[in-house]
Amino acid sequence: MEEDQSQNDVKHPPGFGEDLKEVRLGRKLTQEHVATGTGFSRTYVSKVESGSVFPSDKFASKCDLVFGTHGMFERLRRRIVESDHPSWFAPVVQMEREATRILDFSATLVMGLLQTEDYARAIFRSANPRASEEVIEAKVAARLRRREVFEREDPPELWVLITESCLRCQVGSADIMKAQIGHLITCTDSPYINMQVLPLSAGAPNGAMESFTLLTFDNAPTRLYSDGPAGGSVYESPQVVRSNVSSYDRLRAHALSLNASLDFMEKLLKEPNS
Known part of the structure; x- marks a missing residue:
């Protein structure tokens, strides 16, 4: 089973994970079924569904193959990535x-x-002194991705x-x-x-x-x-x-x-x- 080690367990927007879980339950499949079909571990699938890990490009494309969703998960992932950044970036x-x-x-x-995580965090905090910790951490996570x-x-x-x-x-x-x-x-x-x-x-x-x-x-x-x-x-x-x-x-x-x-x-x- 493949395990994506590129991400720390940072809380991410739940959109992808929620949709993955909804589709999976609608097809009456377990997380183990998804893990087997995508080649990723069940733990990884669980973390994606909970929002603690943001899915990789490869995982999103494999989900489309498993569920026959014709690029839906790839497009969803792309929209989330784009929404994490200013429109001009x-x-x-x-x-x-x-x-x-x-x-x-x-x-x-x-x-x-x-950039390292701490370097990025320091930049965002300096540029957004009144922003909440949640906002800053979301910006840091998006940059690391x-x-x-x-x-x-x-x-x-x-x-x-x-x-x-x-x-x-x-x-x-x-x-x-x-x-x-x-x-x-x-x-x-x-x-x-x-x-x-x-x-x-x-x-x-x-x-x-x-x-x-x-x-x-x-x-x-x-x-x-x-x-x-x-x-x-x-x-x-x-x-x-x-x-x-x-x-x-x-x-x-x-x-x-x-x-x-x-x-x-x-x-x-x-x-x-x-």
């Missing part, structure tokens, strides 16, 4: 799931796909350029930053993740030095996502995309090599205030 989450290559430039904060793209059979190649100032900007506490940098170092063990540090000594090779992400696909044009003060935007204009590809190339040329970047982050961890 939901398309980016979908694009991450379909991209073959993701090129990211992180100027001020570590990109969402590589974006990591699922690396659990695909063919995960995208992720190339990250991250500024030294981003690594030195204390988010939350010194311990949170230490854990975040340690997580970035661990991420470089993946054959799908490359990371380069743009040191302060490189100056500003990209002028404004604003964060942006380029996403490439097998059967669709490359798209650009860029942050803004009122939310991010997705651009498809070939001219705009080409301009940012050139900017990314210039930034990469000024960044440390892959090995030197890893050495830089390891040394940063050893600094007294890291």
